Amino acid sequence: MSPTCQAVLSSWSLDAKIAWGVLASFLLYLRGWWVVHRTSPRRFPTWRLWAFTGGLAALWLAIASPLDAFSGLLLSAHMVQHLLLMSVAPPLLLLGAPLLPLLRGLPRKFARDGVGPFLVWPELRRGARQLTHPVSCWMVMAIILCAWHVPPAFDLALRSPGWHKVEHACFLGASLLFWWPVVRPFPNRPQWPLWSVPLYLLAADLLNTTLSAILTFSDRVLYQPYLQAPRLFGTTALSDQSCAGVLMWVPGSLVFLVPAALIAMQYLSASHRLVRPQIPQTLRYGPVSQSKHQTKPRFAVGARRFDLLSVPLVGPFLRAQSGRRLLQAMLLIIALAVIVDGLFGPQVSSANLAGVLPWTYWRALVVIGLLAAGNFFCMACPFMLFRDLGRRLGLRQRSWPRALRSKWFGVALLALFFWGYEVFGLWDKPIWTAWLIINYFLVAFTIDALFRGASFCKYVCPIGQFQFVTSLVSPLEVKVREPGVCASCKTHDCLRGNEGHRGCELDLYLPRKFGNLDCTFCLDCVRACPHDNIGVIAVAPGMDIVRDPPRASLGRLSGRLDIAALAMAFVFAAFANAAFMTAPVASFEDNLAGRLGLTSRLPVTSVLLLIALVMAPATLAALSAYASRAASNVSATMRELLSRFSMSLVPLGAAMWAGHFLFHLDVGWDSGWTTLRHTASRWHLLSSPNSVIPSPLIGAGALSILQTLLLDAGLLLTLYLVWRIALVYAPRVRSAFRLFAPWAGIATALYIAGVWIFLQPMQMRGLSAAISLP
Amino acid sequence: MKCDALVRLLPWLLMFGLSLSNARADGGVIRLREAKGPFLVTIFTAAEPVQDGPGDVSVLVQRRDSGDAILDATVELVFNAPAVSTAEPVEQLCGASGAWLLGRSSKSGQAQLTVPAFRRLASNKLLYAAPIRFGTAGDWEVEALVKHRNDAVKFACGIPVGSQPRRLILLAPYLALPPLLVALFVLNQWLRRHPLAKWSTGQQAQ
Numbered sequence: 012m013s014p015t016c017q018a019v020l021s022s023w024s025l026d027a028k029i030a031w032g033v034l035a036s037f038l039l040y041l042r043g044w045w046v047v048h049r050t051s052p053r054r055f056p057t058w059r060l061w062a063f064t065g066g067l068a069a070l071w072l073a074i075a076s077p078l079d080a081f082s083g084l085l086l087s088a089h090m091v092q093h094l095l096l097m098s099v100a101p102p103l104l105l106l107g108a109p110l111l112p113l114l115r116g117l118p119r120k121f122a123r124d125g126v127g128p129f130l131v132w133p134e135l136r137r138g139a140r141q142l143t144h145p146v147s148c149w150m151v152m153a154i155i156l157c158a159w160h161v162p163p164a165f166d167l168a169l170r171s172p173g174w175h176k177v178e179h180a181c182f183l184g185a186s187l188l189f190w191w192p193v194v195r196p197f198p199n200r201p202q203w204p205l206w207s208v209p210l211y212l213l214a215a216d217l218l219n220t221t222l223s224a225i226l227t228f229s230d231r232v233l234y235q236p237y238l239q240a241p242r243l244f245g246t247t248a249l250s251d252q253s254c255a256g257v258l259m260w261v262p263g264s265l266v267f268l269v270p271a272a273l274i275a276m277q278y279l280s281a282s283h284r285l286v287r288p289q290i291p292q293t294l295r296y297g298p299v300s301q302s303k304h305q306t307k308p309r310f311a312v313g314a315r316r317f318d319l320l321s322v323p324l325v326g327p328f329l330r331a332q333s334g335r336r337l338l339q340a341m342l343l344i345i346a347l348a349v350i351v352d353g354l355f356g357p358q359v360s361s362a363n364l365a366g367v368l369p370w371t372y373w374r375a376l377v378v379i380g381l382l383a384a385g386n387f388f389c390m391a392c393p394f395m396l397f398r399d400l401g402r403r404l405g406l407r408q409r410s411w412p413r414a415l416r417s418k419w420f421g422v423a424l425l426a427l428f429f430w431g432y433e434v435f436g437l438w439d440k441p442i443w444t445a446w447l448i449i450n451y452f453l454v455a456f457t458i459d460a461l462f463r464g465a466s467f468c469k470y471v472c473p474i475g476q477f478q479f480v481t482s483l484v485s486p487l488e489v490k491v492r493e494p495g496v497c498a499s500c501k502t503h504d505c506l507r508g509n510e511g512h513r514g515c516e517l518d519l520y521l522p523r524k525f526g527n528l529d530c531t532f533c534l535d536c537v538r539a540c541p542h543d544n545i546g547v548i549a550v551a552p553g554m555d556i557v558r559d560p561p562r563a564s565l566g567r568l569s570g571r572l573d574i575a576a577l578a579m580a581f582v583f584a585a586f587a588n589a590a591f592m593t594a595p596v597a598s599f600e601d602n603l604a605g606r607l608g609l610t611s612r613l614p615v616t617s618v619l620l621l622i623a624l625v626m627a628p629a630t631l632a633a634l635s636a637y638a639s640r641a642a643s644n645v646s647a648t649m650r651e652l653l654s655r656f657s658m659s660l661v662p663l664g665a666a667m668w669a670g671h672f673l674f675h676l677d678v679g680w681d682s683g684w685t686t687l688r689h690t691a692s693r694w695h696l697l698s699s700p701n702s703v704i705p706s707p708l709i710g711a712g713a714l715s716i717l718q719t720l721l722l723d724a725g726l727l728l729t730l731y732l733v734w735r736i737a738l739v740y741a742p743r744v745r746s747a748f749r750l751f752a753p754w755a756g757i758a759t760a761l762y763i764a765g766v767w768i769f770l771q772p773m774q775m776r777g778l779s780a781a782i783s784l785p
Numbered sequence: 786m787k788c789d790a791l792v793r794l795l796p797w798l799l800m801f802g803l804s805l806s807n808a809r810a811d812g813g814v815i816r817l818r819e820a821k822g823p824f825l826v827t828i829f830t831a832a833e834p835v836q837d838g839p840g841d842v843s844v845l846v847q848r849r850d851s852g853d854a855i856l857d858a859t860v861e862l863v864f865n866a867p868a869v870s871t872a873e874p875v876e877q878l879c880g881a882s883g884a885w886l887l888g889r890s891s892k893s894g895q896a897q898l899t900v901p902a903f904r905r906l907a908s909n910k911l912l913y914a915a916p917i918r919f920g921t922a923g924d925w926e927v928e929a930l931v932k933h934r935n936d937a938v939k940f941a942c943g944i945p946v947g948s949q950p951r952r953l954i955l956l957a958p959y960l961a962l963p964p965l966l967v968a969l970f971v972l973n974q975w976l977r978r979h980p981l982a983k984w985s986t987g988q989q990a991q
Contacts, residue, residue, distance in 0.1 A: 014856050014857075015853070015854055015856065015911070017910075018854070018856055018904070018910035018911050019910070019911065021910045022907075022908055022909045022910045022911070023908070024908035077909075079908075080908045080909035080910075081909065083813075084909075124973075124977075125973060128973050128976035128977050129972075129973065129976065131976075132976055170814060170832055171832050171833075172813065172831075172832060236815075239815055239818065240815065240827075241818060241825070241827040241845050241847060241852075242852055243852070243854065243911070245851075245852065712955070715952065715955070715956060716956065716959055719956050719959040719960060720959055720962075723959060723960075723962045723963050726963050727963055727966055727967070730963075730967065731970070744974075744978070762963070766953075766956075766960065770952050770953060770956075
């Protein structure tokens with residue numbers, strides 16, 4: 012193959028949004044098609060899956076293939092691209108009968124309660140019926156086709172990438188509409204008889220022929236950019252235009268004429284009869300309000316929840332005690348390396364494992380892991396190894412003091428940690444990081460060696476408290492598979508343990524464990540359960556906050572002000588921690604310290620943190636609880652409202668933490684290997700690497716979008732939780748809205764603050780020296 | 786079938802998708818088309834390069850006599866900053882992955898910066914491209930130095946770089962998502978509670 016040919020064929024471009032859109036559509040369709048195929052294999056045979064996949068492939072080919080790269084230079088390439096977008100992709104997509112599979116591909120509850128009401132909305136149905144009327148479809152297609160082929164419009168699309176995308180979207184949208192009355196995708200009901208379809212297609216072909224004839228026989232170049240473009244492959248602009256016209260004419264006409272002929276034959280054949288599609292009851296999503304006599308929609312297919320322990324390799328690994336030991340040993344080795352390098356390595360954060368591993372990687376990966384899966388860091392936590400050591404030494408005789416059996420101590424330690432991090436700049440002091448870890452080990456050992464249970468994890472560990480709160484929005488939860496099995500269980504091994512295995516050391520009795528609070532994912536309960544009735548099961552993130560049942564070892568959340576305080580500290584610390592690394596806040600601190608005549612920023616930072624972590628959340632929560640109670644006249648106490656609604660802010664806080672830590676991970680993602688090599692070279696294990704300039708994993712623009720999307724998701728989930736909790740206390744919408752409004756106000760204010768923070772220039776904490784590595 | 790697992794992979798796929806988003810606007814607007822020496826050179830840039838936005842520059846090198854694309858040339862782009870600024874490679878920490886950020890004025894900065902252009906960086910592999918982010922607005926000048934075997938020819942053109950739109954505007958579609966979805970949710974709730982919707986739902990079911 013010639014180099015030119017190779018170059019042409021390798022000119023693919025990957026647009027993130029298109030790639031994501033095509034992939035998401037395919038996965039959604041695949042999931043839904045699998046469900047409806049099993050229920051109704053004759054209506055959804057395998058060829059429909061292939062047709063839809065082919066449609067997506069044609070779409071992908073049009074937009075990402077060399078056709079797109081050359082569309083600005085060759086009109087013929089541009090024409091093939093348009094043919095794919097208008098004549099190949101749309102009919103194939105519609106042949107996949109995508110409506111039902113895409114609907115069933117969505118999460119069941121969302122499809123029924125979220126999309127369902129819109130699908131039965133009379134106005135929307137009427138509008139959709141008018142839009143898919145053959146006359147509307149034909150007219151839309153004709154107008155779009157003619158309008159975009161007018162030279163000024165076509166030139167605009169060639170000059171501006173944005174308008175080019177709009178042009179493509181118009182072509183695709185109009186063509187989907189055009190092919191709708193022809194393909195009549197299930198469960199659409201035809202509005203015109205079958206005999207009209209060939210006429211419909213012939214009329215379209217007439218228009219296509221007119222346009223393509225103009226292109227083919229024109230004696231001048233119609234689109235100016237092609238006149239100026241460099242000529243490739245020995246073509247002239249005019250011959251290229253003629254070629255494009257022929258492409259539009261011949262293959263473009265065949266696309267209309269072949270289906271017209273086939274449909275005409277079908278109509279004229281003796282076996283033809285008009286079949287009105289009937290929607291099987293099993294494929295329907297039930298209406299919003301079901302009457303007594305209507306059968307409930309059945310969702311037997313795919314109703315079983317995902318259980319991580321059922322996944323091959325992963326499940327057995329997690330179940331095995333040795334698997335957990337392996338993870339703990341790995342983290343212990345990493346922790347020891349961090350301690351050694353922190354104590355004896357260079358005190359440059361970016362060149363020291365104690366600067367890079369905890370502050371760039373660990374915290375980001377932990378939060379990502381929590382939001383994507385669950386509290387797996389606690390599972391692998393190396394501090395827990397010392398609990399076993401204490402147990403073996405036989406020292407664990409005492410119970411944790413009753414006065415300290417709440418989260419208040421943990422909240423105080425968490426706030427202290429945030430304060431220390433800001434004031435002493437832990438991210439930039441490897442030796443302090445090393446000492447922090449050493450002290451963590453000592454405290455963990457002391458407490459767990461002396462006291463029974465998992466007192467350190469449950470009441471002391473600030474990292475654990477952070478994880479517990481974040482895991483409220485995790486998609487996985489350790490929970491009972493079949494509650495009926497537990498009802499007949501007499502031994503309660505999940506709590507008490509047995510000869511072979513320990514029970515839950517955090518006193519979580521599984522049948523009454525709701526949510527991830529206080530769960531360290533140690534899976535001791537899984538191993539202890541004689542009925543194999545405990546799994547790591549998929550749950551709707553955050554939905555546990557809406558309910559308030561009596562929880563094992565925790566009681567009702569409405570009575571736990573300490574847990575509410577923990578949640579508020581977690582949320583406000585997310586915003587404060589990110590804000591303190593922005594240039595405006597840093598200069599504000601300097602200015603304030605200067606005006607007060609202080610030589611250090613420490614007092615200013617301390618006061619600001621006190622306001623951000625304690626005073627602001629306490630005041631806002633109290634005011635909101637008071638306002639919502641006064642406005643809605645509900646009988647619940649202020650304390651109860653505060654405790655319940657504070658928890659609903661957790662998704663927003665988690666989103667802020669994730670956005671913030673992703674920034675550090677993005678900026679320093681490739682610094683770990685270099686730092687590791689520097690460390691290894693000091694111990695003469697590896698050669699010293701060359702100095703490198705770290706480059707971000709994704710660009711600043713994409714990161715900003717990702718951060719904003721995270722905040723969007725956090726805000727929306729928070730607002731939804733607030734609304735659901737409000738409905739628990741006040742079933743009437745008006746009262747519920749009064750309960751909702753103050754808390755929604757806090758969430759919106761925090762969201763705006765988050766957007767502002769992410770728009771500010773950020774300090775490269777711990778990475779500024781990365782460019783001048785020794 | 787592990788469809789749930791597939792759905793759970795979506796966030797990671799999103800991350801993957803976002804990581805693909807390098808700005809490669811080759812084949813945008815033609816800034817220069819000139820025949821000189823044995824070469825016919827066309828210089829493209831993004832349609833409207835803006836400060837701190839993608840302003841990728843790409844070059845098509847053809848034989849002057851036959852018009853065939855030359856694929857083994859060496860192309861270097863020399864950027865001259867507007868009068869008030871100097872060009873210098875700025876720390877890449879905040880730039881797009883792998884992109885050269887041509888920076889704002891500095892006391893010790895150079896007058897110009899040379900950036901190599903490669904075919905592997907272009908979407909259209911007949912072109913030589915250099916992903917660029919202009920750190921300052923104004924009229925930049927770019928010189929393309931094309932070398933092929935014993936021939937070396939310099940081509941020059943100007944690139945007007947506009948001021949950067951505010952980042953808030955760039956994020957506007959994403960900031961509009963929450964109000965839009967809240968509005969849809971309100972409508973959803975209204976439809977679920979409204980008597981007319983319930984009535985029509987009942988009718989539909991019958």
